[in-house]
Amino acid sequence: MATIKFTAALKRFFPDLTEIEVMGTTVAEVLQATEAKYPGITDYLLDERGAVRQHMNIFVKGELITDRTTLQDKLGESDEVVIFQALSGG
């Protein structure tokens, strides 16, 4: 099970958002599982072609993912995924 942590900024649009655990072996799979728990959330994270939005960052085990287009970075057992937005103003 991967642990997904979200930027607090998303709570404005998904007030019930909390850290969750979901199944998946790639970033794409865990985001799909996240969408099932919070319908509409991937529209905030990804563009209509499924790529990570320009000002969004996704970390796996503390490292930025390398595949921002098809989200095929691999996840191990119990990996932590952090979803965070680029910061405005430094």
Add this chain to the structure above:
Amino acid sequence: MSNKKVLVGTTKGLVIIGKVAKKWQVIATHFLGLPVSVIYINELNNTWWAGISHHHWGQKLHYSTDEGSTWTSAAVPAYPVDAQIANGKAATFKKIWVLQHGGPQFPNRIWMGTEPGGLFVSEDDGQHFKIVDSLWNHPSRMNQQQWFGTGRSQPFIHSIVVHPEDNAHLYIAVSCAGIFESFDSGQSWQPRNQGLIAAYLPNPNVEVGHDPHRLLVCETQPEVLWQQNHCGIFRSTDGAKTWTDVSDPSGMPNYGFALAVNRTNPEQAWVIPAVSDELRVAPNQALVVCRTDDGGQTWHLLRSGLPQRNCFDIVFRHAFANSDELFVFGTTTGNLFLSENSGEHWQNVSHHLARVDCVAIQES
């Protein structure tokens, strides 16, 4: 007039202005902290639409059928999977620039102009939109020499005019490409830029490649159209077949974004000039609204109540609206000015808003 409301879309929320105890003032704020870049009131069903251009989360769209008491999210359309912008990159949805109902003959139709260069249409009151293929695939767009971005990275559609008598008859304005006309609800399109000047191009008289900033029609005489263009103010009296430069030869009014027209008097229009693109501040750092009563032959400068010193404000294309004698505009520095006598005198409603991107007037 006092029952009218003004909806002001700013980079930090949607601000509602109303007249309370004989004073125009802020009466509500929605989407606090969010960039409300599009406001549209569909007067056919009294629905408010608000487009939010998040910096991080992409374009979002909301509507309200109870004048803002509650809001519902609407789906933002997607470009086709194989859609490409001119440089061969995939086209992805950047921004909603304009919404326009389809007219009483198509009461469930809503048009949407977007960036990059997309026109979308909904036939179910905005629940679902699809791209208008005939325009997206227009030869002039497919040729990367003819549609292009200037102030923005990509071209965008910011004005949609539905002919008031024949709602299948449309005009759109693309920056940069120009004016296009359709007689068949968008199934086919023809450029309508004869007489315009694209002074920034090697050939200023190209068929496509112009930069209209705003396009409006005289509702009761729809053969008369006006546009504030990057290269001046232009007027057509033949349904956009030809355009005439009606800028003041002295140089002001000439450049700017904002435009308002009289819905029944084809001779009357208002613009709010800016110093050209090198500076983009108020001319002589003094805000002025210019009105013509004779189809652009002469212009009157309206300054009463407007700041005349040290003024950096300019007014964006969707930040100027009028309804009967009520006129309102918001500026890039967060000022909101309102007139109850067609611009003869202005009052400041707020100095403290964020940058104003759009305004709309709710009829009483």
